[in-house]
Amino acid sequence: MRTIRCHRDNGLVKQTLNSPGHGAVLVVDGGGSLESALMGDLIAAAAVRNGWAGVVIHGAIRDRAVVRTLDLGVKALGSNPRTSAKDGAGEVDVPLEFGGVTFTPGATLWADEDGILVTP
Numbered sequence: 001m002r003t004i005r006c007h008r009d010n011g012l013v014k015q016t017l018n019s020p021g022h023g024a025v026l027v028v029d030g031g032g033s034l035e036s037a038l039m040g041d042l043i044a045a046a047a048v049r050n051g052w053a054g055v056v057i058h059g060a061i062r063d064r065a066v067v068r069t070l071d072l073g074v075k076a077l078g079s080n081p082r083t084s085a086k087d088g089a090g091e092v093d094v095p096l097e098f099g100g101v102t103f104t105p106g107a108t109l110w111a112d113e114d115g116i117l118v119t120p
């Protein structure tokens with residue numbers, strides 16, 4: 001997995017998912033905010049084109065009707081049509097902690113309809 005920490009700004013998410021994913025999952029800690037979306041259909045489609053396996057967002061997405069049709073595993077807390085800033089504020093490939101779990105860049109993430117597992 002790769003990681004990003006950001007708050008109501010998806011500039012780094014957009015930039016990262018527009019670069020090669022090599023089959024990785026991107027975990028985004030948006031602080032649990034549902035006030036604006038950190039990914040939508042266009043960024044998700046870019047992730048598919050660039051070989052990402054999935055995206056886990058501790059926050060919101062939008063365009064979910066299209067996102068669910070894509071060949072990309074997506075987990076988010078919810079959705080909101082409001083877009084985020086695109087200034088690129090945040091940090092890439094730092095250890096994240098939410099939901100009582102530490103998400104370390106390079107660790108392996110497994111997910112299905114029931115939930116998410118992380119192995120070192």
Ligand SMILES: O=C([O-])CC(=O)C(=O)O
Pocket residue numbers: 010037038039040041042043044062063083084
């Ligand atoms: O513009 C955004 O922030 C997200 C979005 O709608 C998309 O990726 O399609």
Ligand SMILES: [Mg+2]
Pocket residue numbers: 040041042063
């Ligand atoms: Mg969109």
